[in-house]
Amino acid sequence: MDIQFVFFQDDGLIPNNPNLPAAIYKKALEPEEMEAVFHQHNWLNSWTNGIFNFHHYHSNTHEVLGVIKGDARLMIGGGSGKEFAVETGDVIILPAGTGHKCLESTDDFSVIGAYPNGMDYNTKYGIPAERPEVIEDIQRVPLPNEDPVFGDGGPLLQKWTNSGLNI
Structure with a gap:
């Protein structure tokens, strides 16, 4: 499995995450196991749909998106x-504040989204009035x-912990 970690800078509209x-x-x-694996690792409050075709982010939770x-x-x-090309079986993990949008997709494109500990999510659009809140x-x-994929000690936790924060 290929794993990529990518930092994004605040672009003035989308804050992204300065630490993660x-x-x-x-x-x-496998697509049929994604939701169960996410739930097993306490990424809950799941939904199935596409990804909005406009820039947005969640300021109050991290998000996992599994392409089913x-x-x-x-x-x-x-x-x-x-830009990233994603396909069935890929998992994208977005730290709070990270902008995302779908540029184009096949007609059948669908993802499962979930949040650590089943946190509720907000949707922010990168408008100036949203800052500094x-x-x-x-x-926080x-x-x-x-x-969400590997559980305890998985590569995400190793990378995020080494980014200067403590679990």
Whole structure:
């Protein structure tokens, strides 16, 4: 499995996360097992749908997105972020504040989204009126107790812990 960690800078609209990189696990899980694996590792409050075709982020929680069908090109990190091609079996983990949007996808594209400890999520759009409150929210979001794919000691926790924060 190929695992990428990518930091994104605040672009003035989308804050991203100053301390934690986004993660992309290529070919991480079989689609039929994704939701159960996320739940097993306490990433709950799950839903199944697509990804909005506009930049947005969540300032009050981290998010995991597991591709269960189709493929897409995503923009992660806001307008000055980076494009990623994702396909069935890939898992994307977005720290609080990380912008994301779907640029294009197959008609059958679908993901399962979930949140550590089943946290509720907000949706923010990168408008100036959201600041400085969202910056404070992002800093308050606790690290998850488990990697959504690998559980205790998974690569996400190792990377995020080594980013200068403690679990």
